[in-house]
Amino acid sequence: MYRPFLEHLETSLKERFELQPRAIPEGLECQLSERGRNPASIQSWCYQSPELRKIRYTYIDGGKGAQIFNGVLYPNHCYDVPLLGIDFLSFGKVKNLIVLDFQPLFQDEAYEAKYLMPLKELRDNYAELAQGLEMKFYDANQYFSKYLLFAKTDTETVSTRVLAAFKDYLDLYWRILADAEPLTTDVEVARVKQAQIDYDQYSAERDPAHGLFTSYFGSEWADRFLYEFLFEDAVPLAVQAH
Numbered sequence: 598m599y600r601p602f603l604e605h606l607e608t609s610l611k612e613r614f615e616l617q618p619r620a621i622p623e624g625l626e627c628q629l630s631e632r633g634r635n636p637a638s639i640q641s642w643c644y645q646s647p648e649l650r651k652i653r654y655t656y657i658d659g660g661k662g663a664q665i666f667n668g669v670l671y672p673n674h675c676y677d678v679p680l681l682g683i684d685f686l687s688f689g690k691v692k693n694l695i696v697l698d699f700q701p702l703f704q705d706e707a708y709e710a711k712y713l714m715p716l717k718e719l720r721d722n723y724a725e726l727a728q729g730l731e732m733k734f735y736d737a738n739q740y741f742s743k744y745l746l747f748a749k750t751d752t753e754t755v756s757t758r759v760l761a762a763f764k765d766y767l768d769l770y771w772r773i774l775a776d777a778e779p780l781t782t783d784v785e786v787a788r789v790k791q792a793q794i795d796y797d798q799y800s801a802e803r804d805p806a807h808g809l810f811t812s813y814f815g816s817e818w819a820d821r822f823l824y825e826f827l828f829e830d831a832v833p834l835a836v837q838a839h
């Protein structure tokens with residue numbers, strides 16, 4: 598269901614960037630599950646380029662029961678550009694959840710004016726996909742912009758409007774990244790680095806997918822996937838306490 602999204606992302610990345618493969622820890626790149634009602638597979642891709650220090654995306658194919666496409670693009674620490682966050686989920690025909698955002702590293706007005714305002718026009722073009730749903734797991738005021746697409750929608754809309762929105766959001770993201778001026782001081786770069794680390798910690802602690810990974814692939818694999826791949830700069834809480 599989201600394969601055209603994955604293919605579009607991959608093609609446009611390869612057109613624009615000098616991609617180098619970025620290692621995925623052993624055993625986490627792909628996995629098959631026979632536990633659920635339907636067999637499921639999970640596969641991930643990871644790259645880096647001079648502009649983007651980590652490009653990761655994952656596809657879960659659980660047949661009719663679950664189709665998920667998730668990804669995050671992390672700019673190099675010398676750019677304070679937002680992260681690109683993608684989370685598209687379908688559980689059967691009845692539930693399709695779409696989340697797409699330029700995930701801000703900082704919440705001040707200057708940052709918003711610089712990096713998020715350009716999104717407003719796009720969001721307005723896809724107003725039916727910006728449903729302002731309530732967040733149960735995450736905090737809408739942290740690492741989300743006002744202009745995120747966040748919708749529950751039908752399969753037809755996914756293959757038409759959501760795909761069009763995805764292409765437009767990506768095009769704008771590439772433009773913002775291309776126009777970004779690298780930070781010049783160590784202090785500024787360190788601040789971006791810390792904000793990206795904080796994003797990983799925040800995301801690992803709240804990620805609603807842990808249960809899903811556990812049910813398909815077991816809790817040991819789920820923990821490793823979260824802390825060694827998805828949010829590798831996060832420290833597991835149990836370890837942190839020592």
Ligand SMILES: C=CC1=C(C)/C(=C/c2[nH]c(/C=C3N=C(/C=C4\NC(=O)C(C)=C4C=C)C(C)=C\3CCC(=O)O)c(CCC(=O)O)c2C)NC1=O
Nearest residue numbers: 655665667682683684696697698731732733734735805806
């Ligand atoms: C492979 C990794 C991965 C998967 C499969 C994943 C799945 C995932 N994301 C969810 C919600 C969600 N996901 C997001 C947003 C994001 N989530 C993101 O990972 C990113 C990058 C964004 C930003 C665009 C939001 C806002 C919700 C709704 C959660 C809420 O209500 O607080 C849910 C709950 C769906 C439900 O309501 O039943 C799951 C299972 N999250 C993951 O990290």
